[in-house]
Amino acid sequence: MTLRDEIQQVIDGEPVAIFMKGTPERPACGNSMRALQALHGAGAPITAVDVLPDPRIRQELSALTDWPTIPQVFVKGELIGGADITEELFASGELGRKLDEALGADREQVVKTVMVAATPA
C-alpha cells in the first residue's frame, strides 16, 4: 500500500483523525495543541498521526486535501479545518453538534496514535 493510501485509510476509517506535529501526549507545535484542546473540549475521540517522522506524510496529505498547513482535522472522512477553524467551531458549539450528529452524543473519548508508512509491495 502506498503512503497516500495509508493516509486515506486513516482519514476514511477513523471517526476523528488529526494529522499533527507530535503526539497527543507530546504535541510539538502550538497549533497542533490548539486543535487538540478544542477536540478534547468537544468530547471527541481522537486518532492522531504524527507527521514529523517522515516529511513525505505532510506532502502526501497536503496533496490529497489541498490544505497546506498542519494540523488537519477530519470528522468521518471530511476535512473540517486546521487549528483556527477547529477552535472557531468549538467556541461556537458547532464542533460538539457536528460530533453528536456524526458519532452520537454517548461516544467514547478514546485517544490513540497511529503510524502511517508505505508498505513494500
Next chain:
Amino acid sequence: MTTMVGETIRTLLEESFPGASVDVVDRTGGGDHFHVTVGSASFEGLSLVEQHRLVNRALAAPLADGSIHELRITTKGHE
C-alpha cells in the same frame, strides 16, 4: 510597526479579494507569525474550509518560501 512580509501579505490579500477588509497582525513581532482577518463578500455561501483555502491560496508564495512561519486565519462574509 509593519514588517515587509506583513505588507506583502496585505497586498496579496487585497489583490485577491478586491474590496475586502484586511487586517494583518504580526503576532510575535518577529515578522513571521501572522494573524490575518479577511472580510469579503466573496466568502458568502462558502464553507469555512473553502474560505481558508482561498486565503491560503492567495498567500501560497510567502507560505511556500518560508517567509510566513505560522499563519492564523479568520474569515468573515461582509456584514
